[in-house]
Amino acid sequence: MMSYSPSEYIFSEGDVPTYYYQIISGEVKLNNYSEDGKEFIQNILSAGQSCGESILFIGKPYPMNAEVITECRVLRLPKPQFFDLLNQTPQLFLEISTFLSQGLYYKFIMMQNISSQNPATRIRGLMDYLKSLHGRSDAPYSFLIPFTRKQVASLTGLCVETAIRTIKGMERDKIVKIKDRKILY
DNA sequence: TCATTAAAGTTAT
């Protein structure tokens, strides 16, 4: 079991994977920084999720960082033990497969969103996905976006200012509601 | 139209 503080890295771009990581508590983001320092967030993960496992399977260097957002406890299992466990536990194998597929699905959805030129479409795509994960309540304004505007911007490849302006426009169009700076969708 | 820069207000640590 490992502990990490905000802004620490569980692994970095270019590292060769040697462990399986499972988040017990806290939040982690998978990200990249471009030469000019701009961050693109690939995904934000929290308790119960694993990070970087897809790369562990193919044994290539990580193409992204796993940067800690909030104080984290992480279960760390060496690669050989992880694969042993996987062999011995069909149930675990199935769970990992499901989680892997979920990650693929997210990538697929976001890939389509990002290729859209329109910022509102991108942000709405992200919000639709997030809300779809969260139970059945399709009711409008029933889902609180669990991210900061900066994070939303980094997840959709927009600058913060554009994200903010777009979200305000969506409020005018009654797509979202803003309460105490929190975004309800 | 959106990104960038700058400046100022607000929240969290």
Added chain:
DNA sequence: ATAACTTTAATGA
């Protein structure tokens, strides 16, 4: 207090 985030506005590609 200080850093991180939010917001507005001006400017440029």
